[in-house]
Amino acid sequence: MALRHAVLAALLVGDGGDGGDSGGRGEYSGYQLAKAFDIGVANFWHALPQQLYAELAKLEQEGLVAGRQVIQETRPNKRLFRVTDAGLAELDAFAAASSKPSFIRDDLLVKVQAADSVDTGPVIEQLEERASVAEAKIQLFGKVLGKMRGELDEEEFLRRGERVGPYLTCLRGLALEQENREWSMRVAAVLRERRAAHVER
Amino acid sequence: MALRHAVLAALLVGDGGDGGDSGGRGEYSGYQLAKAFDIGVANFWHALPQQLYAELAKLEQEGLVAGRQVIQETRPNKRLFRVTDAGLAELDAFAAASSKPSFIRDDLLVKVQAADSVDTGPVIEQLEERASVAEAKIQLFGKVLGKMRGELDEEEFLRRGERVGPYLTCLRGLALEQENREWSMRVAAVLRERRAAHVER
DNA sequence: GGGATCATGTAACGCGTTACATGATTCT
DNA sequence: AGAATCATGTAACGCGTTACATGATCCC
Structure with missing residues (x-):
């Protein structure tokens, strides 16, 4: 159960590319997050888009992230997520707990x-x-x-x-x-x- | 379904430390294999002992490895496994097929x-x-x-x-x-x- | 017109992890 | 006396992967 922390850490990084600084904490859609997991985040975590959508839904239920609907006309609507204070607290606790040894499969x-x-x-x-x-x-x-x-x-x-x-x-x-x-x-x-x-x- | 190939590759390496060259292909018990996965094999694959015991059983059923019982007096009995010709063929096919990109979790x-x-x-x-x-x-x-x-x-x-x-x-x-x-x-x-x-x- | 991009999921299945179970021998 | 080593598993649960599903724009 550590994908959640990878997601939280990735969300924190910042704006999903729409320009417009959203004030320290970032906002990502599931789609944008999946891209991030394909590029930078792939250095330390790997996950498929379906997993991310599912994880975001779970995190939202638990109040660790908050989503807001963005209606678009030329594009399908999307939901942007940001980390809540509870999410930050969760990350902080995770950072203080001991790590499992990293693992590789190749x-x-x-x-x-x-x-x-x-x-x-x-x-x-x-x-x-x-x-x-x-x-x-x-x-x-x-x-x-x-x-x-x-x-x-x-x-x-x-x-x-x-x-x-x-x-x-x-x-x-x-x-x-x-x-x-x-x-x-x-x-x-x-x-x-x-x-x-x-x-x- | 690639743990099987990691197991086959690890088994090939050679004798489980008992001395006595067993002629090119190695023999390992589940216990010894688990140790190998903790040290050298851990560079490219990670698996827990339970998984290895289960995988060896499956591989044996499919004829990709062959096990033989070794009765010991001062120690619990053990089963040593070696890769069969069918196992080698399976590995060869695996080596020729395209690889998934490696992944890390840390x-x-x-x-x-x-x-x-x-x-x-x-x-x-x-x-x-x-x-x-x-x-x-x-x-x-x-x-x-x-x-x-x-x-x-x-x-x-x-x-x-x-x-x-x-x-x-x-x-x-x-x-x-x-x-x-x-x-x-x-x-x-x-x-x-x-x-x-x-x-x- | 066809392929890539944007956008979000559901469902089934199997692999992987966690917890549990046992028990003798050797080393400190 | 207690810890580590040798030795092999079972069972439950949840995470991860594969396959499927949809549909509108944008770019070549």
């Missing part, structure tokens, strides 16, 4: 683990694909970080910027993707060379 | 994301704890890698070693934990400084 690593017993051809392709996806994310995160820190340099921003949480988690995501790219390329090269050596015999 | 990152809205005291403590756990893993992985490559240096081993899969995934784990340590220490320092600056006012 199909591609399972395949590499078994690389000595399976055909490595498709695995090499997937590693190269992974490297290029990582590269794209690196580019993206670079831009996102630049936008967040504005005109300050990183050190300055982290000392005096007013909202550093998302910046810090994004830094982690950046480092992760860089490692991802390096490792994928390295492993692809190793497996390619071993394939070549194998054919020679 | 409570601590959720807390850092919310760092601007919650009390950072406990979060800083948890970051420091995380850094020291990462340090311990770094030490451990260093030793494990050294053991696997024996007297060869890394480049040599990766070219000519006979089993490199587990080595490569362990390298990923090592890099991950190094990043983990660096990032945790950095973030703890940033949040500590901001706390201090906050108190001064």
Whole structure:
């Protein structure tokens, strides 16, 4: 039961892109939240849109978020959610409680683990694909970080910027993707060379 | 339904520590497998012992692994499992199929994301704890890698070693934990400084 | 005209987590 | 004497995934 906290933390970050600062706490629709979970939040949590809609409904029932209807003419209507005081209190309690160890699940690593017993051809392709996806994310995160820190340099921003949480988690995501790219390329090269050596015999 | 593949890949690695090479494919008891999932395999998959016992039973029913009873006198009896040819075929098909993108879930990152809205005291403590756990893993992985490559240096081993899969995934784990340590220490320092600056006012 | 984007869900099923259950031996 | 290790599960519940459902605008 920790998706709720990921949702609360993501909601806090701020405006869903409509411009217009809503005063510290952000407002997101389910749809916008799902997008956030696809990009930045994906660095530390993964969830499908259906889950988010369901979770938002539950959080609203419990009073941890408040939704308001926004009628649109050219677009379907939507509901925007913001974190309530009770939601903040819940997050605070969560932050103080001990964390479960993080966990990872990665199909591609399972395949590499078994690389000595399976055909490595498709695995090499997937590693190269992974490297290029990582590269794209690196580019993206670079831009996102630049936008967040504005005109300050990183050190300055982290000392005096007013909202550093998302910046810090994004830094982690950046480092992760860089490692991802390096490792994928390295492993692809190793497996390619071993394939070549194998054919020679 | 991919835990099965993680289990198969983990079983392949080799002997469960009893000494005595069992000829290429390894043998593990559920208990030993659970330990492996706690250490090395935890780099790319996470599962609880109960899940492993259940999964082994299912895999056996489907003929992907074969179990044999080992009667012990001073210890409770145990069942050792090895991957069958059908199991290998299943793994091979898995390796060739496209991977789902990897995913992470990390409570601590959720807390850092919310760092601007919650009390950072406990979060800083948890970051420091995380850094020291990462340090311990770094030490451990260093030793494990050294053991696997024996007297060869890394480049040599990766070219000519006979089993490199587990080595490569362990390298990923090592890099991950190094990043983990660096990032945790950095973030703890940033949040500590901001706390201090906050108190001064 | 076709595909992407905006927008929100329902329903079924299965996997994963939490809690419980047992019991002998070895180490501190 | 108490804690840790070895060893294997069962049962209940809830979360997460897959598949399905709808429908209007915007862009190429």
